[in-house]
Amino acid sequence: MNQTPLPPTLVFVIGPPAVGKMTVGHEIARRTGLRLFHNHHTIDLVLQFFPFGTPPFGRLVHEFRRRIFEEVAASPLAGLIFTYVWAFDHPSDHAAVADLAAIFTARGGRVLYVELEATLDERLRRNEGEFRLAQKPSKRDVATSRRILLQNDAEYQLNSAGRFDAREDWLRIDNTHLPAADVAEQVIRHFALPRAAAPSG
Known part of the structure; x- marks a missing residue:
C-alpha cells in the first residue's frame, strides 16, 4: 500500500556572504535527504552569459x-534547502523570499528559516575556504570577492x-565558533526535521 508523501519542506539558510550558509546547508542535506540548492548554482551559471546585476x-x-x-515542491522529494543573502532593509528581498516560500506553502509545505551570523574576521577567513572556492567559481578571484563582501x-x-x-519558524545562530556539522544538528533538533536513513555524500 502506497503511503501519501509528506508535504515538502523548504529551509532557507540566510546570512551575509561567507557566513557558512552553503556548508551548513550541505550538512543538513546529508542528514535529512533534503536537496541543497545554494544561490550560486544559478548565479555562476548565468554569469557565463550576462554580467551580474x-x-x-x-x-x-x-x-x-x-x-x-516549483518542480521540487510538486515532486516526491522531501524538500529543498536554499541559501540566500537577504538584505533586510530592502523590500524587494522580502518580496523575493515570500514569493519563493509561497510555492511550498501553496502545496501545504513547511517553510523554515535558519539565520546565520558570524564576525567579520571569521567571514573574511571563510571567504577563502577551499570548499567555498570549489563550489563557487565566481568567488575564486579572492581579492574581488573580499572587496564585494x-x-x-x-x-x-x-x-x-x-x-x-x-517566530516559531525562525532560528538564529551565531556560528562564529561552531563547526557546520554542529550547526546542522542544532537546526535538525530545533525544527524536528526527519533524518535520512543514513547520511549521504
Missing part, C-alpha cells in the same frame, strides 16, 4: 530559481538583529 542576469536567475522550486556589509543590513526571533 544586468536585467537579463536578474530575469534568468529569478526564473531558474522559481522553476526549480566588505562593500555589501557597508551598504546593506544582512542580519535581522533579532527581529524575527519570536
Whole structure:
C-alpha cells in the first residue's frame, strides 16, 4: 500500500556572504535527504552569459530559481534547502523570499528559516575556504570577492538583529565558533526535521 508523501519542506539558510550558509546547508542535506540548492548554482551559471546585476542576469536567475522550486515542491522529494543573502532593509528581498516560500506553502509545505551570523574576521577567513572556492567559481578571484563582501556589509543590513526571533519558524545562530556539522544538528533538533536513513555524500 502506497503511503501519501509528506508535504515538502523548504529551509532557507540566510546570512551575509561567507557566513557558512552553503556548508551548513550541505550538512543538513546529508542528514535529512533534503536537496541543497545554494544561490550560486544559478548565479555562476548565468554569469557565463550576462554580467551580474544586468536585467537579463536578474530575469534568468529569478526564473531558474522559481522553476526549480516549483518542480521540487510538486515532486516526491522531501524538500529543498536554499541559501540566500537577504538584505533586510530592502523590500524587494522580502518580496523575493515570500514569493519563493509561497510555492511550498501553496502545496501545504513547511517553510523554515535558519539565520546565520558570524564576525567579520571569521567571514573574511571563510571567504577563502577551499570548499567555498570549489563550489563557487565566481568567488575564486579572492581579492574581488573580499572587496564585494566588505562593500555589501557597508551598504546593506544582512542580519535581522533579532527581529524575527519570536517566530516559531525562525532560528538564529551565531556560528562564529561552531563547526557546520554542529550547526546542522542544532537546526535538525530545533525544527524536528526527519533524518535520512543514513547520511549521504
